[in-house]
Amino acid sequence: MAENEEKATSPQDSQPQSIKKAATKKAKKKRAKKTAKPTASKADTSKPRGSRNFPASTFQDALVVAEAFQKYAAGQTRVRKLTLFDKMGKSPDSGPSRQLITNSSRYGLTKGGYQADFLELTAEGALATGDDVPPPKKLQARFDLAIKNIEPFNFLYERCKGQKLPSKEFLIDALRESEPSETSLSECVDTFILNATFLGLLRTIAGSERLITIEHGLEETGKIAGSSAAVPTRLETQDASLQAISQLDGYESICFYITPIGGDDSEQRKHSDFFMEFVITPALKEFDLRLVRADQIGKPGMIGKQVLEHILNARLVIADLSFHNPNVFYELCLRHATRQPTVQVIRASEAIPFDIDQYRTVKIDTGDIYGLLPKLQTYISEIANQVRMALKDPDSVDSPVSMYYPLLKLTWKA
Structure with missing residues:
Protein backbone atom coordinates (compact mmCIF):
# COMPACT_ATOMS: atom_id res chain seq x y z
CA MET A 1 0.00 0.00 0.00
CA ALA A 2 2.72 2.39 1.00
CA GLU A 3 4.63 1.40 -2.10
CA ASN A 4 1.62 2.22 -4.28
CA GLU A 5 1.25 5.66 -2.60
CA GLU A 6 4.86 6.49 -3.33
CA LYS A 7 4.32 5.65 -6.99
CA ALA A 8 1.14 7.76 -7.27
CA THR A 9 1.69 10.78 -9.57
CA SER A 10 -0.29 13.74 -10.86
CA PRO A 11 -1.58 13.84 -14.43
CA GLN A 12 1.17 16.39 -15.31
CA ASP A 13 3.90 14.10 -14.00
CA SER A 14 2.56 11.35 -16.14
CA GLN A 15 3.01 13.40 -19.33
CA PRO A 16 6.05 12.76 -21.54
CA GLN A 17 9.05 15.04 -20.90
CA SER A 18 8.89 16.60 -24.42
CA ILE A 19 5.26 17.72 -23.91
CA LYS A 20 6.11 19.32 -20.56
CA LYS A 21 8.98 21.33 -22.13
CA ALA A 22 6.73 22.59 -24.92
CA ALA A 23 4.10 23.72 -22.42
CA THR A 24 6.73 25.55 -20.36
CA LYS A 25 8.03 27.44 -23.42
CA LYS A 26 4.48 28.45 -24.38
CA ALA A 27 3.82 29.85 -20.90
CA LYS A 28 7.05 31.86 -20.98
CA LYS A 29 6.09 33.39 -24.36
CA LYS A 30 2.71 34.47 -22.98
CA ARG A 31 4.35 36.15 -20.00
CA ALA A 32 6.86 37.89 -22.25
CA LYS A 33 4.06 39.28 -24.45
CA LYS A 34 2.20 40.63 -21.42
CA THR A 35 5.26 42.47 -20.11
CA ALA A 36 6.21 43.76 -23.57
CA LYS A 37 2.90 45.56 -24.23
CA PRO A 38 3.32 48.40 -21.70
CA THR A 39 6.91 48.94 -22.87
CA ALA A 40 5.76 49.38 -26.46
CA SER A 41 3.03 51.85 -25.55
CA LYS A 42 5.44 53.80 -23.38
CA ALA A 43 7.84 54.08 -26.27
CA ASP A 44 5.05 55.35 -28.51
CA THR A 45 4.10 58.14 -26.12
CA SER A 46 7.67 59.29 -25.72
CA LYS A 47 8.11 60.26 -29.37
CA PRO A 48 9.16 63.91 -29.76
CA ARG A 49 6.45 66.22 -31.02
CA GLY A 50 8.87 68.82 -32.33
CA SER A 51 11.57 70.88 -30.69
CA ARG A 52 11.65 74.49 -29.53
CA ASN A 53 15.05 75.84 -28.62
CA PHE A 54 14.21 79.49 -27.96
CA PRO A 55 12.14 81.23 -25.27
CA ALA A 56 8.43 81.83 -25.78
CA SER A 57 8.65 85.60 -25.26
CA THR A 58 10.87 88.54 -26.06
CA PHE A 59 13.83 89.32 -23.82
CA GLN A 60 12.20 92.61 -22.84
CA ASP A 61 9.11 90.80 -21.53
CA ALA A 62 11.24 88.23 -19.68
CA LEU A 63 13.15 90.96 -17.80
CA VAL A 64 10.26 91.49 -15.38
CA VAL A 65 11.34 88.91 -12.81
CA ALA A 66 15.00 89.95 -12.79
CA GLU A 67 14.05 93.62 -12.52
CA ALA A 68 11.79 92.76 -9.57
CA PHE A 69 14.83 91.32 -7.77
CA GLN A 70 16.57 94.68 -8.17
CA LYS A 71 13.51 96.69 -7.17
CA TYR A 72 12.23 94.72 -4.18
CA ALA A 73 15.02 92.40 -2.98
CA ALA A 74 17.70 95.09 -2.57
CA GLY A 75 20.71 93.07 -3.62
CA GLN A 76 19.43 89.64 -2.57
CA THR A 77 20.00 86.97 -5.19
CA ARG A 78 17.74 84.29 -3.68
CA VAL A 79 14.17 85.06 -2.64
CA ARG A 80 10.96 83.19 -1.92
CA LYS A 81 8.78 83.09 -5.02
CA LEU A 82 5.54 83.91 -3.17
CA THR A 83 7.08 87.02 -1.57
CA LEU A 84 8.53 88.30 -4.83
CA PHE A 85 5.32 87.90 -6.82
CA ASP A 86 3.29 89.43 -4.02
CA LYS A 87 5.49 92.53 -4.28
CA MET A 88 5.01 92.48 -8.05
CA GLY A 89 1.24 92.36 -7.63
CA LYS A 90 1.00 89.09 -9.55
CA SER A 91 -0.33 85.65 -8.76
CA PRO A 92 2.62 83.20 -8.76
CA ASP A 93 0.39 80.34 -9.90
CA SER A 94 -1.37 82.03 -12.81
CA GLY A 95 -0.62 80.93 -16.36
CA PRO A 96 1.14 84.16 -17.38
CA SER A 97 3.28 84.15 -14.22
CA ARG A 98 4.37 80.57 -14.82
CA GLN A 99 5.29 81.44 -18.38
CA LEU A 100 7.16 84.50 -17.11
CA ILE A 101 9.26 82.37 -14.76
CA THR A 102 9.95 79.82 -17.48
CA ASN A 103 11.06 82.42 -20.02
CA SER A 104 13.21 84.23 -17.46
CA SER A 105 14.95 80.96 -16.73
CA ARG A 106 15.39 80.08 -20.42
CA TYR A 107 17.07 83.43 -21.07
CA GLY A 108 19.41 82.77 -18.13
CA LEU A 109 18.17 85.72 -16.07
CA THR A 110 16.99 83.61 -13.15
CA LYS A 111 17.14 80.06 -11.85
CA GLY A 112 14.22 78.00 -10.61
CA GLY A 113 11.05 76.76 -12.27
CA TYR A 114 7.49 77.83 -11.52
CA GLN A 115 7.13 74.89 -9.10
CA ALA A 116 10.15 75.97 -7.04
CA ASP A 117 9.72 77.68 -3.67
CA PHE A 118 12.72 79.96 -4.26
CA LEU A 119 14.01 81.87 -7.30
CA GLU A 120 17.62 82.92 -7.82
CA LEU A 121 18.99 85.87 -9.79
CA THR A 122 21.95 84.76 -11.90
CA ALA A 123 25.17 86.73 -12.11
CA GLU A 124 24.36 87.58 -15.74
CA GLY A 125 20.84 88.60 -14.75
CA ALA A 126 22.26 90.94 -12.11
CA LEU A 127 24.52 92.59 -14.69
CA ALA A 128 21.64 92.94 -17.15
CA THR A 129 19.36 94.70 -14.66
CA GLY A 130 21.57 96.40 -12.06
CA ASP A 131 21.19 100.17 -11.74
CA ASP A 132 24.84 100.62 -10.82
CA VAL A 133 26.22 98.52 -13.70
CA PRO A 134 28.12 100.57 -16.32
CA PRO A 135 26.03 100.87 -19.53
CA PRO A 136 28.52 99.03 -21.79
CA LYS A 137 28.74 96.13 -19.33
CA LYS A 138 24.95 96.02 -19.02
CA LEU A 139 24.51 96.00 -22.80
CA GLN A 140 27.07 93.19 -23.17
CA ALA A 141 25.25 91.11 -20.55
CA ARG A 142 21.89 91.70 -22.23
CA PHE A 143 23.32 90.79 -25.64
CA ASP A 144 24.78 87.55 -24.29
CA LEU A 145 21.47 86.56 -22.68
CA ALA A 146 19.09 87.79 -25.39
CA ILE A 147 20.96 86.69 -28.51
CA LYS A 148 24.37 85.04 -28.10
CA ASN A 149 23.28 82.27 -25.73
CA ILE A 150 20.15 81.40 -27.76
CA GLU A 151 21.34 79.21 -30.62
CA PRO A 152 18.90 80.23 -33.41
CA PHE A 153 19.14 83.93 -32.45
CA ASN A 154 22.93 83.82 -32.51
CA PHE A 155 22.81 82.09 -35.90
CA LEU A 156 20.69 84.91 -37.34
CA TYR A 157 22.91 87.54 -35.75
CA GLU A 158 26.12 86.05 -37.15
CA ARG A 159 24.46 85.70 -40.55
CA CYS A 160 23.19 89.29 -40.74
CA LYS A 161 25.48 91.43 -38.56
CA GLY A 162 26.84 94.52 -40.25
CA GLN A 163 24.42 94.14 -43.15
CA LYS A 164 20.99 95.29 -44.24
CA LEU A 165 18.30 93.20 -42.56
CA PRO A 166 16.86 90.74 -45.12
CA SER A 167 13.13 90.12 -45.48
CA LYS A 168 11.43 87.90 -42.97
CA GLU A 169 10.93 85.15 -45.57
CA PHE A 170 14.69 85.03 -46.25
CA LEU A 171 15.43 84.79 -42.53
CA ILE A 172 12.96 81.94 -42.16
CA ASP A 173 14.57 80.05 -45.05
CA ALA A 174 18.04 80.57 -43.59
CA LEU A 175 16.87 79.42 -40.19
CA ARG A 176 15.21 76.35 -41.68
CA GLU A 177 18.58 75.22 -43.04
CA SER A 178 20.23 75.64 -39.66
CA GLU A 179 17.35 74.41 -37.50
CA PRO A 180 15.49 71.75 -39.54
CA SER A 181 13.70 70.42 -36.43
CA GLU A 182 12.46 73.84 -35.28
CA THR A 183 8.67 74.08 -35.60
CA SER A 184 8.09 77.80 -34.93
CA LEU A 185 10.35 79.52 -37.44
CA SER A 186 8.20 82.61 -37.96
CA GLU A 187 7.89 83.22 -34.23
CA CYS A 188 11.62 82.67 -33.82
CA VAL A 189 12.45 85.33 -36.44
CA ASP A 190 9.98 87.81 -34.92
CA THR A 191 11.45 87.34 -31.45
CA PHE A 192 15.00 87.77 -32.75
CA ILE A 193 14.08 91.02 -34.52
CA LEU A 194 12.38 92.40 -31.42
CA ASN A 195 15.31 91.42 -29.20
CA ALA A 196 17.77 93.11 -31.56
CA THR A 197 15.56 96.21 -31.63
CA PHE A 198 15.34 96.30 -27.83
CA LEU A 199 19.14 96.14 -27.56
CA GLY A 200 19.49 99.02 -30.03
CA LEU A 201 21.26 96.86 -32.62
CA LEU A 202 18.70 97.38 -35.38
CA ARG A 203 19.32 100.84 -36.86
CA THR A 204 18.09 102.80 -39.87
CA ILE A 205 21.23 103.66 -41.82
CA ALA A 206 21.26 105.12 -45.34
CA GLY A 207 17.53 104.51 -45.71
CA SER A 208 17.46 100.85 -44.71
CA GLU A 209 17.39 98.80 -41.53
CA ARG A 210 20.77 97.37 -40.65
CA LEU A 211 21.89 95.04 -37.89
CA ILE A 212 24.93 96.68 -36.34
CA THR A 213 27.51 94.60 -34.51
CA ILE A 214 27.58 94.39 -30.73
CA GLU A 215 31.04 95.96 -30.84
CA HIS A 216 29.59 98.99 -32.60
CA GLY A 217 26.82 99.18 -30.02
CA LEU A 218 29.24 98.92 -27.10
CA GLU A 219 31.44 101.65 -28.56
CA GLU A 220 28.50 104.03 -28.89
CA THR A 221 27.20 103.12 -25.42
CA GLY A 222 30.59 103.88 -23.92
CA LYS A 223 30.57 107.33 -25.50
CA ILE A 224 27.18 108.19 -24.06
CA ALA A 225 27.63 106.43 -20.71
CA GLY A 226 24.97 107.39 -18.27
CA SER A 227 22.31 107.75 -20.95
CA SER A 228 19.41 105.30 -20.75
CA ALA A 229 18.78 105.54 -24.49
CA ALA A 230 21.26 102.82 -25.40
CA VAL A 231 19.86 100.35 -22.88
CA PRO A 232 16.08 100.70 -22.74
CA THR A 233 14.19 99.56 -19.69
CA ARG A 234 10.85 97.83 -19.63
CA LEU A 235 7.68 99.38 -18.30
CA GLU A 236 6.23 96.81 -15.95
CA THR A 237 2.82 95.56 -16.97
CA GLN A 238 0.13 94.23 -14.72
CA ASP A 239 -1.00 90.62 -14.70
CA ALA A 240 -4.63 89.61 -14.57
CA SER A 241 -6.78 86.53 -14.64
CA LEU A 242 -8.65 86.45 -17.95
CA GLN A 243 -11.02 84.02 -19.60
CA ALA A 244 -11.58 83.58 -23.34
CA ILE A 245 -15.14 83.48 -24.60
CA SER A 246 -16.07 80.79 -27.11
CA GLN A 247 -16.32 82.05 -30.67
CA LEU A 248 -19.52 82.03 -32.70
CA ASP A 249 -19.66 80.38 -36.12
CA GLY A 250 -18.13 82.54 -38.87
CA TYR A 251 -16.02 84.74 -36.60
CA GLU A 252 -13.16 82.39 -35.67
CA SER A 253 -11.18 83.44 -38.78
Missing part, protein backbone atom coordinates in the same frame (compact mmCIF):
# COMPACT_ATOMS: atom_id res chain seq x y z
CA ILE A 254 -11.83 87.19 -38.46
CA CYS A 255 -9.66 89.94 -37.04
CA PHE A 256 -11.76 93.08 -36.65
CA TYR A 257 -9.86 96.35 -37.10
CA ILE A 258 -11.14 99.16 -34.86
CA THR A 259 -9.80 102.36 -36.41
CA PRO A 260 -10.75 105.94 -37.27
CA ILE A 261 -11.91 105.89 -40.90
CA GLY A 262 -13.11 109.36 -41.89
CA GLY A 263 -13.98 110.56 -45.38
CA ASP A 264 -12.47 109.22 -48.59
CA ASP A 265 -9.72 111.84 -48.83
CA SER A 266 -9.26 112.49 -45.12
CA GLU A 267 -5.99 111.98 -43.27
CA GLN A 268 -7.71 109.39 -41.07
CA ARG A 269 -8.75 107.32 -44.10
CA LYS A 270 -5.29 107.46 -45.68
CA HIS A 271 -3.73 106.49 -42.35
CA SER A 272 -6.16 103.61 -41.85
CA ASP A 273 -5.71 102.33 -45.41
CA PHE A 274 -1.91 102.41 -45.09
CA PHE A 275 -1.86 100.62 -41.73
CA MET A 276 -4.36 98.05 -42.94
CA GLU A 277 -2.50 97.15 -46.14
CA PHE A 278 1.15 97.51 -45.22
CA VAL A 279 1.31 96.86 -41.46
CA ILE A 280 -1.66 94.93 -40.05
CA THR A 281 -2.40 92.53 -42.93
CA PRO A 282 1.24 91.30 -43.28
CA ALA A 283 1.38 90.78 -39.50
CA LEU A 284 -1.69 88.50 -39.66
CA LYS A 285 -0.42 86.39 -42.56
CA GLU A 286 0.79 83.43 -40.51
CA PHE A 287 -2.39 83.27 -38.41
CA ASP A 288 -4.87 82.72 -41.27
CA LEU A 289 -7.02 85.62 -40.08
CA ARG A 290 -9.05 87.83 -42.41
CA LEU A 291 -8.85 91.53 -41.55
CA VAL A 292 -12.23 93.30 -41.55
CA ARG A 293 -12.91 97.02 -41.12
CA ALA A 294 -16.31 98.55 -40.35
CA ASP A 295 -16.78 99.98 -43.87
CA GLN A 296 -16.14 96.54 -45.39
CA ILE A 297 -18.94 94.70 -43.62
CA GLY A 298 -21.21 93.51 -46.39
CA LYS A 299 -24.17 92.11 -44.49
CA PRO A 300 -27.41 94.07 -44.96
CA GLY A 301 -28.76 95.85 -41.90
CA MET A 302 -27.65 98.56 -39.53
CA ILE A 303 -23.89 99.13 -39.65
CA GLY A 304 -23.85 99.80 -35.89
CA LYS A 305 -25.28 96.38 -35.06
CA GLN A 306 -22.81 94.63 -37.36
CA VAL A 307 -19.89 96.47 -35.81
CA LEU A 308 -21.00 95.39 -32.34
CA GLU A 309 -21.31 91.78 -33.52
CA HIS A 310 -17.73 91.82 -34.78
CA ILE A 311 -16.41 93.48 -31.62
CA LEU A 312 -18.10 90.85 -29.45
CA ASN A 313 -17.41 87.76 -31.55
CA ALA A 314 -14.25 88.20 -33.66
CA ARG A 315 -11.40 85.91 -32.72
CA LEU A 316 -9.07 88.93 -32.53
CA VAL A 317 -9.49 92.72 -32.44
CA ILE A 318 -6.75 95.21 -33.30
CA ALA A 319 -7.53 98.73 -32.09
CA ASP A 320 -5.75 101.75 -33.59
CA LEU A 321 -5.71 104.53 -30.99
CA SER A 322 -4.33 107.13 -33.42
CA PHE A 323 -6.16 110.47 -33.66
CA HIS A 324 -7.78 109.75 -30.25
CA ASN A 325 -11.07 108.95 -31.96
CA PRO A 326 -13.91 108.65 -29.37
CA ASN A 327 -15.64 105.85 -31.30
CA VAL A 328 -12.45 103.79 -31.15
CA PHE A 329 -12.23 104.10 -27.36
CA TYR A 330 -15.92 103.27 -26.97
CA GLU A 331 -15.52 100.09 -29.03
CA LEU A 332 -12.22 99.20 -27.33
CA CYS A 333 -13.89 99.41 -23.91
CA LEU A 334 -16.63 97.04 -25.07
CA ARG A 335 -14.00 94.59 -26.35
CA HIS A 336 -12.08 94.76 -23.06
CA ALA A 337 -15.25 93.76 -21.24
CA THR A 338 -15.48 90.55 -23.31
CA ARG A 339 -12.02 89.45 -22.05
CA GLN A 340 -11.04 88.27 -25.55
CA PRO A 341 -7.73 88.71 -27.45
CA THR A 342 -7.02 92.36 -28.26
CA VAL A 343 -3.96 94.21 -29.59
CA GLN A 344 -3.46 98.00 -29.50
CA VAL A 345 -1.45 100.18 -31.90
CA ILE A 346 -0.91 103.95 -32.10
CA ARG A 347 1.15 106.55 -33.95
CA ALA A 348 4.33 107.24 -31.96
CA SER A 349 3.71 110.99 -32.11
CA GLU A 350 0.57 110.68 -29.97
CA ALA A 351 0.31 110.12 -26.24
CA ILE A 352 -1.53 107.04 -25.02
CA PRO A 353 -4.47 108.09 -22.81
CA PHE A 354 -3.75 107.78 -19.10
CA ASP A 355 -6.23 104.96 -18.39
CA ILE A 356 -4.52 102.54 -20.78
CA ASP A 357 -0.96 103.85 -21.02
CA GLN A 358 0.44 101.05 -18.83
CA TYR A 359 -0.78 98.32 -21.13
CA ARG A 360 1.03 96.97 -24.19
CA THR A 361 0.57 99.23 -27.22
CA VAL A 362 2.67 99.01 -30.38
CA LYS A 363 3.95 102.49 -31.28
CA ILE A 364 4.56 103.15 -34.97
CA ASP A 365 6.58 106.22 -36.00
CA THR A 366 4.88 107.72 -39.04
CA GLY A 367 6.47 111.15 -38.74
CA ASP A 368 9.06 110.58 -41.45
CA ILE A 369 8.31 108.46 -44.51
CA TYR A 370 12.03 107.88 -45.05
CA GLY A 371 12.33 106.45 -41.55
CA LEU A 372 9.04 104.53 -41.63
CA LEU A 373 9.66 102.34 -44.67
CA PRO A 374 12.95 100.79 -43.43
CA LYS A 375 11.29 99.97 -40.10
CA LEU A 376 8.13 98.40 -41.51
CA GLN A 377 9.40 94.84 -41.00
CA THR A 378 10.18 95.58 -37.36
CA TYR A 379 6.69 96.97 -36.77
CA ILE A 380 5.12 93.98 -38.53
CA SER A 381 7.12 91.59 -36.35
CA GLU A 382 6.17 93.46 -33.18
CA ILE A 383 2.45 93.31 -34.02
CA ALA A 384 2.74 89.65 -35.03
CA ASN A 385 4.37 88.89 -31.68
CA GLN A 386 1.57 90.62 -29.76
CA VAL A 387 -1.05 88.77 -31.84
CA ARG A 388 0.69 85.47 -31.18
CA MET A 389 0.71 86.02 -27.42
CA ALA A 390 -2.91 87.16 -27.38
CA LEU A 391 -4.16 84.14 -29.32
CA LYS A 392 -1.96 81.61 -27.58
CA ASP A 393 -2.74 82.84 -24.08
CA PRO A 394 -5.63 85.32 -23.71
CA ASP A 395 -4.64 85.61 -20.02
CA SER A 396 -1.55 87.55 -21.11
CA VAL A 397 -3.66 90.42 -22.47
CA ASP A 398 -4.13 93.13 -19.86
CA SER A 399 -6.73 95.89 -19.69
CA PRO A 400 -8.14 98.19 -17.00
CA VAL A 401 -11.20 95.93 -16.77
CA SER A 402 -9.21 92.74 -16.20
CA MET A 403 -6.81 94.41 -13.77
CA TYR A 404 -9.28 96.09 -11.43
CA TYR A 405 -12.25 93.75 -11.89
CA PRO A 406 -10.77 90.31 -12.61
CA LEU A 407 -14.13 88.57 -12.17
CA LEU A 408 -16.07 90.92 -14.45
CA LYS A 409 -16.94 89.43 -17.85
CA LEU A 410 -19.48 90.54 -20.42
CA THR A 411 -21.79 87.76 -21.63
CA TRP A 412 -24.53 88.00 -24.23
CA LYS A 413 -26.94 85.98 -26.30
CA ALA A 414 -26.62 86.00 -30.06
